[in-house]
Amino acid sequence: MQYKQKPQKTLTGARLRSYAYALLTRREYSKAELTNKLLEYAQDDQEAIDFIQQLHEYGYQSDQRAAEQVLRSHLYKGQGPHRIKQKLQQRSLDTSYIDEQIQETDWFTEAYNLKIRKFGDNVEKDPKKRAKQIRFLQYRGYDLDIIFKVVDFSEDY
Structure with a gap:
């Protein structure tokens, strides 16, 4: 079994900057995430921290x-x-x-649309199927009061 070796801290100057720009072109990074990424490879930690501050000041990095x-x-x-x-x-x-x-954000509408996509728009009477819908919406991060409204809601009323 091979273990992943710790990356060597070899980046300085232009190469460090190039790596940071390459990261930021792929997606938005928080300041803490970008700091962790750059400190992993930077030879001089202070250089990396100063450069991240510059990126933030120029608007290339924004939390x-x-x-x-x-x-x-x-x-x-x-x-x-x-x-x-x-x-x-x-x-x-x-x-x-x-x-x-x-x-x-209208969380009721978001949760209702999700419920319709996953389970359809009928109001479930079977306790097991109803519990499955409730667990699904809980896992997705919705409040219980919204979940109960969504599970019991029907547009036919």
Whole structure:
């Protein structure tokens, strides 16, 4: 069994900058994530930290944009506010960047659309099938009060 070797800290100057730009062209990184990535390969830690500060000042790196990207991608995947906040914490982002968007989102509609995609639009009477819907929506990160409304909601009323 081979173990993954620790990367060698060989990047300095232009190569370090090139690596940072390459990372940022693929996706938005939080400042903490980018710092961890660069410190993994940088020969001089202070050079990496200074460069990350420059990237932030020039607007190439933004925690605000990274948080908005997380919100958009997880909304598209049908995930609720708890899962989104959990992902923000994993990426070392503050939820205050997107609190307003989270408050303005109609979570009932999001959860209902997800329920329809997965289970259809009929109201389930069988307790086992109903519990399955509830567990699914809980796993996706929705509040219980919204889940119960969604599971019991029918557009026929």
